[in-house]
Amino acid sequence: MTYLGEGWDSTAVLVGGRWVERRPRRPEIEPQLVRESVIMPWLAPRLPLPVPVPVVVSGSPLVVRHELVPGDELTEFNAVQGRQLGEFLRALHAAPTAEAARLGAGGMRLPVERFRAEVLPHVTGGEELLARIDGLPADTLVHGDLGPEHVLDRAGVLTGVIDFGDLHLGDAAIDLAWALHSTSPEFAGALAETYGVTAELRERALTWHQLGPWHEVLYGNDIGDPQLAAVGLDGVRERLNIGVSHR
Structure with missing residues (x-):
């Protein structure tokens, strides 16, 4: 597991060299991460560049995971x-x-x-x-x-x-x-x-x-x-x- 850093809203680690796991830094960010897991699977096929497509892997504490986007x-x-x-x-x-x-x-x-x-x-x-x-x-x-x-x-x-x-x-x-x-x-x-x-x-x-x-x-x-x-x-x-x- 490799620590990737933190943004204003969440922290991220790389698991197995392939999967990015994100956790909210504050409770009010949880709905935002859940929303991404609903919208991005619908949106990603419409876009000409790779984007994260997160899924919820844990609800308490909330953890979402998506495949690493290269670059x-x-x-x-x-x-x-x-x-x-x-x-x-x-x-x-x-x-x-x-x-x-x-x-x-x-x-x-x-x-x-x-x-x-x-x-x-x-x-x-x-x-x-x-x-x-x-x-x-x-x-x-x-x-x-x-x-x-x-x-x-x-x-x-x-x-x-x-x-x-x-x-x-x-x-x-x-x-x-x-x-x-x-x-x-x-x-x-x-x-x-x-x-x-x-x-x-x-x-x-x-x-x-x-x-x-x-x-x-x-x-x-x-x-x-x-x-x-x-x-x-x-x-x-x-x-x-x-x-x-x-x-």
Whole structure:
């Protein structure tokens, strides 16, 4: 058994070199892991890249297990990968929402009041961003936490996408935020062309990109880590300035 690490919500170990076992870090995460075990077997065949398909192997304590998705965290970006991810997101976002909802996919409630209380006092320009997120669409099945640590690569080719804990019915642009605004021009351009990114989608993706570090501030506060919260605040300020330069 090999310890793989822990995310914000769960810990993971590798068993027998093949199986990833995950356990919730907090009781409120248990329904999330159970939901993945229901939705992912339905969703996986619709997607052009391998994804985890967890099954519940223990109910008390809760443990889910899935086959290891091969590859390493994405660190270098090329056009081939951009086209692959564009095709992946087109397929994911085309999944029928009514069926996803029946299987347990719900909406995502942003902690706006906490953003106002814990982030806004420390930054300028944040009020405009919070105003922009009000009324964004929520009509698409989305990964919800797409970043380089969740997109796997081997020898310049994508091999899978992992960590569907934040899968929900939301704005398609949330899955484009990192891919369009934090990758190479070659990667982002190929993805945009393959997916069919419009100017409106790109602008909404920037909004989600700017909002990302706000969650890091809250998480740092939740676990009593002022250094992590400070890093999050630095990210908030940096990305708000990106918004200013684009206007």
